[in-house]
Amino acid sequence: MTALKPRIGIIGTGAIGGFYGVMLARAGYDVHFLLRSEYDVVRQNGLQVNSALHGALHLDAVQAYRSAADMPKCDWLLVGAKSTSNPELAPLIVEAAGEDAKVVVLQNGLGIEEGLRQVLPSNIHLMGGLCFICAHRSALGVVEHQALGGVNLGYHSGPAETQEQQQALVEAGVVMFRAAGVDSSAAINLAQARWQKLVWNMPYNGLSVLLDAGTAPLMSNPDSRALVRSIMLEACGAAAACGYPVPDVLVDRMMKSTDHMPNYLPSMYHDHVHGRPLELDAIYAAPLAAAAAAGFAMPKTEALYQTLCFISARADR
């Protein structure tokens, strides 16, 4: 039987892992952080979240680890690292996972769970978490939380075989996040939820890199605004062609909510300026391939992806 307050491991701290880990730890959960570049700083200074919604949060005594082998076995593992590092992270996830562990990948894009599933043992529950949050890391161990913060959870695969069992695990995750003051809901269908998230990610992540601009300038210029909208519509069309139709009102709602956000630089922008790999496979290549397989063309999205491939290849030289 699991303890009342399950033990949570955070794999890859960064902005996402740092924010949710600090929120959960402050709510009394037993949270353990696997860190790489941030280890020394976090051991010494703790974790800091400067939140526009919750004020300045500080976690002093961080249970930090350099190695997954040193971590206690966790009931939940939240993977906040970039999807580009999943191949290297998989063995660490396995190492930190307790019996019947629930692994929640808090990453964007398609094909995330399918890639991880192949390297996780069958006794591990794999779930996807779609984060609706404006946050970025401003320094080692320091997260700036600008707006929003919700997480929608969906079950992907693992020992839970019936819909009821899967739903119960998703609900347990929802309850855990909500108990930490984080808005959370169960996604009826994880694949549909991933497509729905892509409708936002596909325009803004790529255009922020290509045009060196946050959401505010992209939305205030009529031409880039029209391009954002076109790419959102292509993503909706692709989702429907792939069998995961999204609500008709989604594009207008996302445009409107982005208008009301502070000027936000998506994660791909930060990855680009810091010379980190861009999540092009998960956010662009996989959905473009899925759309193409379903016979649906996404020409503006593809043009954006092609320019990003050029930029990414140049950065690698």
Place this chain on the structure above:
Amino acid sequence: MTALKPRIGIIGTGAIGGFYGVMLARAGYDVHFLLRSEYDVVRQNGLQVNSALHGALHLDAVQAYRSAADMPKCDWLLVGAKSTSNPELAPLIVEAAGEDAKVVVLQNGLGIEEGLRQVLPSNIHLMGGLCFICAHRSALGVVEHQALGGVNLGYHSGPAETQEQQQALVEAGVVMFRAAGVDSSAAINLAQARWQKLVWNMPYNGLSVLLDAGTAPLMSNPDSRALVRSIMLEACGAAAACGYPVPDVLVDRMMKSTDHMPNYLPSMYHDHVHGRPLELDAIYAAPLAAAAAAGFAMPKTEALYQTLCFISARADR
């Protein structure tokens, strides 16, 4: 009757006007240059063309003018300035034009002649010239000529009413350029020739600005190369939809000839880095509008245009 060697006026020197003006002057034509920013330097130092094909060419005693009113009346006027300055140039063209003058606009894009025609008196012949040349201005009065150099001419409008009269004037221009060592042909149809030129201009001009890259890196990266090709194919489709089909082999031929060019930074790149207006109307907006009116979509080209509008608007601030 015109003199054996007609008098030629160059309106807007830059790379295009400078190169052709120097070539014509060296061939013994009576060439007069209307200059703005370059006037003092050219008066003092002459015009220099560093040509990969013809060696270092220098024109010492340049017949240079600050004002069109000071120029002698010319038989031919070659307009090498940016299409963005045509509204201000039109009265100067009229001022420098002799009786039955032939005005040749050496500019890229659609709608060029239509715009100028409205402000030129009906006794002036208006022609279009499509330049196939890699050249740029490296300093005031100095042109770097990297490759190619041909000019294809077509009659647009004016007092020549019959096909024969128009053809005779085009041939006279072709003979003039050829006498100056410049490859030149008559374009059967000016609008078709303009579309054909756009097939090259639409991908390379815009992508050079967007990706800060010349033709060589754009062609060597497989993703940007595929994007170049897609945009070329959209331009071919638009040309056909507008009633000006281009040869099927054009895209392959252009890709191949670009592969064999030195790394070339198109004029829009130079305009961008020097903070000059981009020729977005002539090279993108007008062809996109023509294609849309013909019911043909150019989504990748439109996406490129929209990003360029964003970049251009930001540069204007």
